[in-house]
Amino acid sequence: MTDRRNKINRDRINLPIGLFDSGMGGLTVLKAINACLPAEDVIYLGDTARLPYGTKGKETIVRYTLQAVGKLVDMGVKMLVIACNTATSAALPVLRERFAPLPVLGVVEPGAMAAARASRNGVIVVIATEATISSGVYQEAITRIRPDARVIGRACTLFVPLAEEGWMKGPVVEGAAKRYLKDIFNPVVTAPRPDTLLLGCTHFPLLLPALRHVTGNSASIVDSAATTAYCAHDELVPLGMARAGRTGTCRFLTTDNRDRFARTGSLFLGRPLKTTDVELVDL
Amino acid sequence: MTDRRNKINRDRINLPIGLFDSGMGGLTVLKAINACLPAEDVIYLGDTARLPYGTKGKETIVRYTLQAVGKLVDMGVKMLVIACNTATSAALPVLRERFAPLPVLGVVEPGAMAAARASRNGVIVVIATEATISSGVYQEAITRIRPDARVIGRACTLFVPLAEEGWMKGPVVEGAAKRYLKDIFNPVVTAPRPDTLLLGCTHFPLLLPALRHVTGNSASIVDSAATTAYCAHDELVPLGMARAGRTGTCRFLTTDNRDRFARTGSLFLGRPLKTTDVELVDL
Numbered sequence: 287m288t289d290r291r292n293k294i295n296r297d298r299i300n301l302p303i304g305l306f307d308s309g310m311g312g313l314t315v316l317k318a319i320n321a322c323l324p325a326e327d328v329i330y331l332g333d334t335a336r337l338p339y340g341t342k343g344k345e346t347i348v349r350y351t352l353q354a355v356g357k358l359v360d361m362g363v364k365m366l367v368i369a370c371n372t373a374t375s376a377a378l379p380v381l382r383e384r385f386a387p388l389p390v391l392g393v394v395e396p397g398a399m400a401a402a403r404a405s406r407n408g409v410i411v412v413i414a415t416e417a418t419i420s421s422g423v424y425q426e427a428i429t430r431i432r433p434d435a436r437v438i439g440r441a442c443t444l445f446v447p448l449a450e451e452g453w454m455k456g457p458v459v460e461g462a463a464k465r466y467l468k469d470i471f472n473p474v475v476t477a478p479r480p481d482t483l484l485l486g487c488t489h490f491p492l493l494l495p496a497l498r499h500v501t502g503n504s505a506s507i508v509d510s511a512a513t514t515a516y517c518a519h520d521e522l523v524p525l526g527m528a529r530a531g532r533t534g535t536c537r538f539l540t541t542d543n544r545d546r547f548a549r550t551g552s553l554f555l556g557r558p559l560k561t562t563d564v565e566l567v568d569l
Numbered sequence: 570m571t572d573r574r575n576k577i578n579r580d581r582i583n584l585p586i587g588l589f590d591s592g593m594g595g596l597t598v599l600k601a602i603n604a605c606l607p608a609e610d611v612i613y614l615g616d617t618a619r620l621p622y623g624t625k626g627k628e629t630i631v632r633y634t635l636q637a638v639g640k641l642v643d644m645g646v647k648m649l650v651i652a653c654n655t656a657t658s659a660a661l662p663v664l665r666e667r668f669a670p671l672p673v674l675g676v677v678e679p680g681a682m683a684a685a686r687a688s689r690n691g692v693i694v695v696i697a698t699e700a701t702i703s704s705g706v707y708q709e710a711i712t713r714i715r716p717d718a719r720v721i722g723r724a725c726t727l728f729v730p731l732a733e734e735g736w737m738k739g740p741v742v743e744g745a746a747k748r749y750l751k752d753i754f755n756p757v758v759t760a761p762r763p764d765t766l767l768l769g770c771t772h773f774p775l776l777l778p779a780l781r782h783v784t785g786n787s788a789s790i791v792d793s794a795a796t797t798a799y800c801a802h803d804e805l806v807p808l809g810m811a812r813a814g815r816t817g818t819c820r821f822l823t824t825d826n827r828d829r830f831a832r833t834g835s836l837f838l839g840r841p842l843k844t845t846d847v848e849l850v851d852l
Contacts, residue, residue, distance in 0.1 A: 335629050336619055341733075343826040346618050444741075447730040450624075458727075458744040465741060543626040546699075 299527050302327035302537075303518065304363030306355050309337035310450070310547060311488030312369025313554035315393065316536065318515035319367070323522070325529040328536050331358055332551075333569065335542035338446050339372040340415025340487070347376040347417060352384065353569045354541075359385055364527055366390045367518055371397075371414055371487050371510075375421040389521050393488070396517045397510030398427035401484040404506040408435045409478050411470055414486030416441040424486050438480065442466045442490075449489040450550055459496040467500045485509040492553060538564045582810050585610035585820075586801065587646030589638050592620035593733070593830060594771030595652025596837035598676065599819065601798035602650070606805070608812040611819050614641055615834075616852065618825035621729050622655040623698025623770070630659040630700060635667065636852045637824075642668055647810055649673045650801055654680075654697055654770050654793070658704040672804050676771070679800045680793030681710035684767035687789040691718045692761045694753055697769030699724040707769050721763065725749045725773075732772040733833050742779040750783045768792040775836060821847045 303323075305316055309332050316330050333339075333354045339347050351373040355366060366388055368374045368381065374392030382390045401410050412424040419441040428437050445466075448459050470480060483501050485491055491509050501507060522528040540547040544564040551559045586606075588599055592615050599613050616622075616637045622630050634656040638649060649671055651657045651664065657675030665673045684693050695707040702724040711720050728749075731742050753763060766784050768774055774792050784790060805811040823830040827847040834842045 335625060341826070341829065342618060343829075346825045443734050444727075444730055444736070447727055451726050453727070453748075456744075456748070458741055458748060461739075461741040461744055465736075465739070542629045543624070546624065546626075 296526070298364040299529060301362050301364040302329045303365045303367060304355070304358035304361070305330045305367045305369055306351070306358060306373065307332050307369040307488065308339035308350075308373060309334050309370075310551045310554050311446070313551050314488050314491050314509070314511045315367065315369040315514055317555055318511040319518060320534070320536070322512075322515035322519050323528065324534060325532045326534040328534065329358060329361060329363065329539065330536060331539040331567070332541070332547060334540045334547055335569075338415070339370060340417050340446060341443065342417060344376045344417070344421070347372060348380055351377040352380065355381055355385070357567065357569060359388065363388070365518065365522065367514065368392045369488055369514070372417045375418045375423040389525075391514065391518055391521065393510040393514050394423050394427055394486075396513035397484055397486060397508070398424060398431055400508040400510060400513040401482050402428055402432040402435065404508045405432075405435065405482040407478055407481050408432065409480040410435055410437050410482045410484060411467070411480045412437060412439045412484045412486045413442045413445070413466070413490065414439070415446065416443055418486055424484065436478070438470055440466060440470065442487075445493055446487065446489045449492040449553075452550070452553055454492050454553075455495050459493055460499050463493070463496045463500045467497075471500050471502065471505075480505065482506045482508065488554075539567045540564055541567060541569055579809070581647040582812060584645050584647040585612045586648050586650060587638070587641035587644070588613045588650045588652055589634070589641060589656065590615050590652040590771065591622035591633075591656060592617050592653075593834045593837050594729070596834055597771050597774050597792070597794045598650065598652035598797055600838055601794040602801060603817070603819070605795075605798035605802050606811065607817060608815045609817045611817065612641060612644060612646065612822065613819060614822040614850070615824070615830060617823045617830055618852075621698070622653060623700050623729060624726065625700060627659045627700070627704070630655060631663055634660040635663065638664055638668070640850065640852060642671065646671070648801065648805065650797065651675045652771055652797070655700045658701045658706040672808075674797065674801055674804065676793040676797050677706050677710055677769075679796035680767055680769060680791070681707060681714055683791040683793060683796040684765050685711055685715040685718065687791050688715075688718065688765040690761055690764050691715065692763040693718055693720050693765045693767060694750070694763045695720060695722045695767045695769045696725045696728070696749070696773065697722070698729065699726055701769055707767065719761070721753055723749060723753065725770075728776055729770065729772045732775040732836075735833070735836055737775050737836075738778050742776055743782050746776070746779045746783045750780075754783050754785065754788075763788065765789045765791065771837075822850045823847055824850060824852055
């Protein structure tokens with residue numbers, strides 16, 4: 287059995303990692319994977335035609351995610367990483383069942399782990415899309431790791447279009463951060479002040495300076511990008527499926543508007559992307 | 570021929586008007602139609618699962634619009650009103666061809682007409698989504714009606730999610746309006762100041778106070794909702810297809826998340842909508 291598994295893994299080692307996101311925010315996870323697993327090829331698929339997922343109902347999110355991820359599986363991948371918090375929250379169990387034995391990694395567990403480790407007083411704020419917050423998955427995942435934690439979830443819907451518009455600092459984004467979070471970080475009643483802010487959406491790391499404005503300097507701000515990349519590493523290595531001694535390649539697939547993907551994607555990836563680097567696919 | 574046409578029109582008079590929008594912004598047009606044609610039944614379809622259309626590429630917008638409008642046509646309607654500026658800009662000629670002889674009305678011509686009439690000095694600013702502005706349809710439509718006009722188009726992407734979040738006043742939306750429009754309404758170089766602002770997106774009437782902050786009190790702010798309703802009236806009456814002497818009904822169809830449709834829809838419609846008023850449809 288072990289021999290057969292090793293044979294399968296040897297056959298699959300050269301396949302790329304499939305990375306799915308509803309849009310371009312997941313490129314922050316790609317950047318972390320490139321840093322942590324530089325030898326791996328990655329295919330990134332952003333379902334930009336149907337973004338945002340964060341304001342949609344659960345059934346729609348599951349249906350769209352299955353279609354998009356199915357496309358990556360058809361292309362041949364050795365592992366799936368669901369970089370979208372909303373898709374992870376709604377669809378991870380369904381994806382694991384549908385595509386078994388393919389390893390499927392989400393961003394929620396890694397993010398919860400990072401927050402649980404970072405907090406000293408156990409008061410943790412999670413900010414994410416409406417769908418992610420109302421699903422309660424972060425709240426559950428953190429208290430599973432750290433039962434004493436007090437987790438406050440807050441939907442920050444506008445942060446997604448703000449980041450996509452490239453408005454990462456200035457009065458508009460600072461005003462939005464204040465409107466969403468001021469009552470939590472500057473409570474009127476005597477309540478323990480949160481010491482950790484978990485960014486439960488891959489778009490939010492772009493808004494760090496504005497968020498820091500509201501949290502103050504003493505709070506930890508953590509996101510799931512780096513931890514997700516470590517988890518991918520920790521899953522591939524014991525399976526004998528991690529590559530080494532080469533520089534991996536990246537393919538970028540989008541379901542709409544290659545120009546916009548290249549333009550906004552560059553912000554998230556932290557390096558320039560050209561329209562000709564991006565392929566259009568139909569789901 | 571006229572007899573046959575009259576017979577067809579008599580058969581069709583009792584059918585509803587089909588009103589399509591990518592989301593809930595078109596409810597401002599529904600409100601205007603209810604006021605102008607109170608006896609008509611209306612079926613409103615908002616493709617909320619796939620909104621926003623305004624950041625998508627033209628081909629995707631046309632494909633989605635054809636699917637959604639096809640649904641209304643299958644249900645039986647006597648006229649189609651495309652309340653979404655983005656869908657009108659991208660798909661109106663295709664819709665007219667596909668569904669002829671059904672009258673198909675968009676919001677661009679009525680909006681252009683309203684702006685051309687309102688402006689004294691002929692300097693008109695159109696604000697809309699990225700897709701609408703880059704299509705250039707408003708710029709063309711206005712100069713067709715008024716060849717001396719100088720039309721300045723500006724994409725204001727964030728106004729859509731701001732209106733949907735219900736953030737209609739306060740520092741965030743005022744800051745956004747300033748960032749998008751200040752250079753136009755307070756030009757550094759000596760340029761004629763625009764005297765008219767055309768709201769080329771059905772979401773934008775909700776942001777009126779914040780926009781007024783940037784334009785000043787002397788500029789006219791016009792939108793296409795009322796003019797579109799008048800155009801629908803002017804098209805139905807000569808065809809003998811306008812109803813009278815009754816109070817029409819409204820059906821609300823959405824492709825996703827009935828709760829959110831009812832909650833946000835109430836803002837646009839200006840009267841409360843309950844979740845049970847909204848039907849879920851699949852496209």
